[in-house]
Amino acid sequence: MVRTVKRVALALVASIAMVGVVPAGTAFAMNEVNCANNNDFLWVSVHWASGPNVTYCFANAGTVNMRDKWGRPGWLVRFWTGNNTVQWHGDGRWQPSSAVGKWTTYEFPNHPGGVQMDSISIL
Numbered sequence: 001m002v003r004t005v006k007r008v009a010l011a012l013v014a015s016i017a018m019v020g021v022v023p024a025g026t027a028f029a030m031n032e033v034n035c036a037n038n039n040d041f042l043w044v045s046v047h048w049a050s051g052p053n054v055t056y057c058f059a060n061a062g063t064v065n066m067r068d069k070w071g072r073p074g075w076l077v078r079f080w081t082g083n084n085t086v087q088w089h090g091d092g093r094w095q096p097s098s099a100v101g102k103w104t105t106y107e108f109p110n111h112p113g114g115v116q117m118d119s120i121s122i123l
Contacts, residue, residue: 030062030122042122043080047114053077063089063121075114078107088120099123 033041035057042058048068058064066074066088076088085099086106100106108115 029060030058030064031060033057033059040083042082042084042086045077046074048074061122063119065119066117073116073118076117077114080105084122086122088117090115090117
């Protein structure tokens, strides 16, 4: 009986130790989706080195690289947060310092060509 209790206790301790050693991992699944007039999504208007503004929509928490195929950052013109809190990375830091809240349109009236952006995140 004592031997069985010791084995169960040892197995329990080993199980707890394994949970502490093997992290669960974080699932970031931010992905591009069809806008389809869905205001819940993050809508991002951006233009590249040349060309017109293009609108992309994203869903789910995570970060998306916003560089063109040559590695140049995009120019963020405006975004609609939808049912998300959002930050973008540009000028070497996440901006703004606190996330833009849900249901907010964010534009750059002092920068008609937009602001440089490396990536954007739904928090």
